[in-house]
Each structure stands twice: as structure tokens, then as C-alpha cells.
Amino acid sequence: xxxxxxxxxxxxVRDLAFAYPDGHQALFGVDxxxxxxxxxxxLGPNGAGKTTLVMHLNGILRGGRGTxxxxxxxxxxxxxxxxxxxxxIVFQDPDDQLxxxxxxxxVAFGPANLGxxxxxxxxxxxxALTAVGMQEFxxxxxHHLSFGQRRRVAxxxxxxxxxxxxxxxxxxxxxxxxxxxxxxxxxxxxELTTLMVTHDLPYAMELCPRSxxxxxxxxxxxxxxxxxxxxxxxxxxxxLELPFGFDPRHVARS
Amino acid sequence: xxxxxxxxxxxxxxxxxxxxxxxxxxxxxxxxxxxxxATPRDAFWAFGVxxxxxxxxxxxxxxxxxxxVKRMVVEVPFVLFAFLLPFVAHGPRIEVLGLSVSESGLLxxxxxxxxxxxxxxxxxxxxxxxxxRTLLLGVERLHLPSLMVQIMSFMFRYADVVGAEMGRMRVxxxxxxxxxxxxxxxxxxxxxxxxxxIRSYERGERxxxxxxxxxxxxxxxxxxxxxxxxxxxxxxxxxxLLAAIVAVAxxxxxx
Numbered sequence: 001x002x003x004x005x006x007x008x009x010x011x012x013v014r015d016l017a018f019a020y021p022d023g024h025q026a027l028f029g030v031d032x033x034x035x036x037x038x039x040x041x042x043l044g045p046n047g048a049g050k051t052t053l054v055m056h057l058n059g060i061l062r063g064g065r066g067t068x069x070x071x072x073x074x075x076x077x078x079x080x081x082x083x084x085x086x087x088x089i090v091f092q093d094p095d096d097q098l099x100x101x102x103x104x105x106x107v108a109f110g111p112a113n114l115g116x117x118x119x120x121x122x123x124x125x126x127x128a129l130t131a132v133g134m135q136e137f138x139x140x141x142x143h144h145l146s147f148g149q150r151r152r153v154a155x156x157x158x159x160x161x162x163x164x165x166x167x168x169x170x171x172x173x174x175x176x177x178x179x180x181x182x183x184x185x186x187x188x189x190x191e192l193t194t195l196m197v198t199h200d201l202p203y204a205m206e207l208c209p210r211s212x213x214x215x216x217x218x219x220x221x222x223x224x225x226x227x228x229x230x231x232x233x234x235x236x237x238x239x240l241e242l243p244f245g246f247d248p249r250h251v252a253r254s
Numbered sequence: 255x256x257x258x259x260x261x262x263x264x265x266x267x268x269x270x271x272x273x274x275x276x277x278x279x280x281x282x283x284x285x286x287x288x289x290x291x292a293t294p295r296d297a298f299w300a301f302g303v304x305x306x307x308x309x310x311x312x313x314x315x316x317x318x319x320x321x322x323v324k325r326m327v328v329e330v331p332f333v334l335f336a337f338l339l340p341f342v343a344h345g346p347r348i349e350v351l352g353l354s355v356s357e358s359g360l361l362x363x364x365x366x367x368x369x370x371x372x373x374x375x376x377x378x379x380x381x382x383x384x385x386x387r388t389l390l391l392g393v394e395r396l397h398l399p400s401l402m403v404q405i406m407s408f409m410f411r412y413a414d415v416v417g418a419e420m421g422r423m424r425v426x427x428x429x430x431x432x433x434x435x436x437x438x439x440x441x442x443x444x445x446x447x448x449x450x451x452i453r454s455y456e457r458g459e460r461x462x463x464x465x466x467x468x469x470x471x472x473x474x475x476x477x478x479x480x481x482x483x484x485x486x487x488x489x490x491x492x493x494x495l496l497a498a499i500v501a502v503a504x505x506x507x508x509x
Contacts, residue, residue: 058467081469089467095415096460101387101407110468112475141387143414161468 008072010034010165010193018064026052028217039194041204044214045239050197058087071164088158092169094150098142103153110161128160132186148179165193172200201242213238263381271315271383275482276392278490283380285494287373289501295365297504308375317382329374339363395480
């Protein structure tokens with residue numbers, strides 16, 4: 001689709017529709033494009049189809065209409081291994097993501113599946129853990145870490161795969177304010193294309209210059225996060241609410 | 255979650271036994287148990303020697319006798335069974351302490367008790383000197399089917415998570431005034447267990463999804479290189495080898 005010579009977008013979703021086998025239609029023609037290094041918040045109430053959309057990005061769900069491309073590579077079964085390297089999904093519950101007996105082995109799991117071995121593998125692990133400030137915890141079992149630490153390790157597990165795009169499902173949920181701030185600092189320092197699924201509007205404002213709203217299976221708004229959060233009617237219509245006392249108009253422009 | 259940073263059964267020390275590679279210890283314990291089981295049950299002295307051998311290992315590994323004895327409670331059901339045998343078995347009867355008991359039953363009971371106890375103590379020593387994590391690497395090294403090793407490693411990883419969930423459910427139950435005192439309350443407990451099962455099952459599905467997302471294709475990538483040199487194997491072989499000599503001697507004396 002892109003002109004010759006131009007860099008392919010990190011993520012290109014075109015006219016994506018999907019119905020679950022029980023007949024429930026979750027997506028009705030979603031279009032979404034993310035340019036390299038762009039950070040975008042995917043907002044929407046519960047049941048809007050956010051998770052369904054995320055599951056399409058690396059081919060966990062498929063079979064509906066439309067296409068998904070990751071950095072120019074179509075998401076089709078033949079490409080799954082490479083697509084799953086390029087799309088790093090951080091799931092909401094770190095206990096689902098961290099299943100190996102130690103942090104080091106968990107971070108190594110992804111790259112090892114890609115065939116990385118020996119010192120290269122150790123370098124990847126160290127690099128990823130350093131990026132999230134968890135290098136001292138490499139030999140600890142995940143269940144002995146705090147929730148915030150586990151979420152950071154979960155981010156490291158996908159960073160170790162050197163992804164093209166980082167997808168975060170509710171990254172701020174269940175975090176105390178300090179862990180939330182620490183995670184924000186880490187994410188801002190990554191310089192990776194990021195798609196952040198959330199209903200935490202201040203967090204979206206802090207981290208993502210651009211937001212899209214997904215409601216009932218289609219994108220109903222796409223624009224600068226500040227403009228979207230200042231549109232009270234738009235938020236109300238989509239069951240999105242700003243926390244008490246938070247006024248996006250009074251947040252300094254970064 | 256704050257229950258210490260090592261497993262409950264493991265005693266962190268730095269002894270020759272702790273330093274042995276896990277697969278050597280596994281093979282040693284397994285062979286030792288097989289030798290013990292193969293010993294004739296009326297060679298009473300042989301079992302005494304086995305016990306002394308295990309005591310030697312415990313001493314080298316600095317595992318206090320008190321710890322070993324405390325952990326032997328897992329054996330209690332078998333002990334009860336062993337004590338029942340002399341009374342329920344048939345055959346010629348003899349008088350012991352004024353009670354008429356079956357002779358073959360008495361020997362059978364002794365057999366279960368002695369061999370079971372030795373096996374249990376050997377496993378306790380293995381668990382006390384080997385971290386569960388490295389134990390898994392050991393089984394993997396011994397080429398146990400990868401699927402089984404994966405199941406065991408998930409068990410190790412999620413036991414605490416499921417346990418914590420169970421604890422939260424119990425607290426929530428009791429916070430609403432429930433007290434499980436007698437059998438009539440079994441239904442509520444059973445329903446909680448059912449809910450726990452469903453939750454764990456769903457978690458399993460989510461974990462699988464997370465694994466697929468990171469390129470899992472059915473086998474765990476082998477990233478560990480676990481090797482034992484000749485001297486380590488020889489050290490580990492000391493226990494089963496000595497036991498084997500005793501067993502052969504027991505058979506010879508008997509024959």
C-alpha cells in the first residue's frame with residue numbers, strides 16, 4: 001500500500017471484522033494505522049472489542065474479514081513466528097505471562113523460541129531486564145516479586161524479543177501510584193511503537209500523544225489525546241469518564 | 255507471597271551433597287531405593303546398615319535429625335497400615351507382648367515399615383539438599399518426557415498462585431460468616447473447590463495464550479547445559495554402591 005521507498009507503518013489494520021463462533025460480532029470493520037515510534041492509546045468501555053482487536057495483531061484470533069500487517073508483513077499463519085516476534089503483547093495479569101520458575105528463564109523464553117542461544121541469549125535477557133530496571137531480580141522466582149515488579153518483568157519478557165510494536169493491555173491496572181509512575185517512565189524511555197489499551201484516561205494523556213476510541217466494534221474517534229479527552233460529549237457517549245477532579249484542559253502541554 | 259525466598263523443603267547450605275548436580279542425586283536416590291526394596295525382608299541387620307548410611311549422608315549435608323523426623327509425618331498412613339498387617343494377615347500365629355499375631359503379617363508389616371521409612375528419609379534428604387528448580391533441570395537432563403517436565407514446572411510456578419487464591423476464597427467465605435465445622439458444610443467447600451478449578455483452568459488458557467504470543471510451538475526451548483563430571487558421579491554413586499554391597503551380602507548370608 002505504501003509508496004516505494006517509504007517506511008511501512010508499524011501496524012496497519014484494514015477493515016477488520018470478526019465474529020466469535022457463538023455468533024457474537026465483536027469487530028465491525030476496524031481501520032487503524034500506527035507509524036513507527038508512535039504511541040497510541042486504544043480507549044473504550046468494557047466489551048468494546050479491545051481485547052479481540054489485540055488478539056488479531058499476532059494471529060491468536062483470525063478468520064474474519066480484513067487484514068493486519070505488522071511492519072509490512074501480513075499476519076497469516078505462514079508468518080506467525082515472525083509476527084509474534086514483532087508484536088510484543090503484555091497481558092493484563094502478569095501471573096499469566098510469567099510462567100517460568102525464575103525471572104531470567106521467563107525473559108529468555110521468547111528469544112529462545114526464536115532460536116537465540118548462549119551468550120547472545122544472556123545479553124538479550126540482561127538488556128531487557130535493565131531496560132525495566134529489574135536486572136537485580138533475574139534469579140528470583142516471579143511469585144516472590146511485588147505486583148508492580150511483576151508487570152515490569154512482563155514488559156521485559158516481550159522487550160527481549162526486540163519487537164516492532166509493544167501492545168499493553170491495561171498497563172496501569174492494579175498498580176499503586178509509585179509503580180504506575182515508574183512504569184510510565186520506563187515506557188516513555190523505550191522509543192518503541194506502542195499501542196496501549198486502557199480506560200485510565202490520565203495515563204493515556206501522560207503517555208500517548210494520540211488516542212483512538214473503540215466502541216461496539218468500530219473506531220469512533222481518532223485524534224490527539226488532549227482533544228479527545230476535552231470532548232465531554234464524545235466521552236459520555238462511549239462510557240468513558242475522567243477521574244474526579246481531573247481536567248485535561250489544565251494539564252500542561254509537554 | 256512473603257513466605258521466604260526458598261522453597262519450604264529446601265535447606266540452603268553449602269555442603270558436598272548440596273553441590274552435587276541434581277541428576278546425579280536423583281539417580282543415586284532412585285538406585286538406593288531400588289536396592290533397599292530388593293533386600294530380603296528378614297535380613298534385619300541390612301536395614302540397620304542402610305539407616306546408618308542415610309545418617310551419614312544427613313551428617314555430611316548438615317540436615318538436622320529433628321528436621322528429618324518432623325518431615326517423616328507424611329509416612330504416617332503407611333505406618334498405620336504396617337501396624338495393622340500383623341492382625342489381619344493369615345498364616346501361623348505367634349505371641350508378641352501377649353498378643354496373638356500372624357507371623358507372615360508381622361514380617362510383612364516390618365517390610366513395609368522399614369523399606370518405606372528408608373525411602374521416605376532418602377527423599378527427604380534429596381528435597382532438603384536440592385532446590386526444586388534445579389531438581390526440575392535434573393529430571394529434564396535425565397530425558398524424562400518434556401511434557402511431564404513442563405507440567406511439573408508449571409505446578410511449581412503456580413502452586414503459590416493457586417494457594418493464594420484458595421486463601422482469599424476462604425477469607426471471603428469466613429468474612430460472610432461461614433464456619434466449616436462439620437460434614438453439612440462440605441457442600442460449600444466443594445463448591446469453592448469447583449470454582450477454584452474453573453479459575454485455574456481459565457488461567458491455564460490465558461497462560462497458553464501468553465506463551466503462544468511469545469512464539470511457543472509445543473516444546474520448551476532447551477537453554478540449560480547441565481553436566482556432571484566423573485568425580486561428581488562417583489561421589490553420588492557412593493550411597494547406592496555401599497547399599498548394593500550390603501544387599502548382596504544379605505542375599506549371600508541368607509542363601
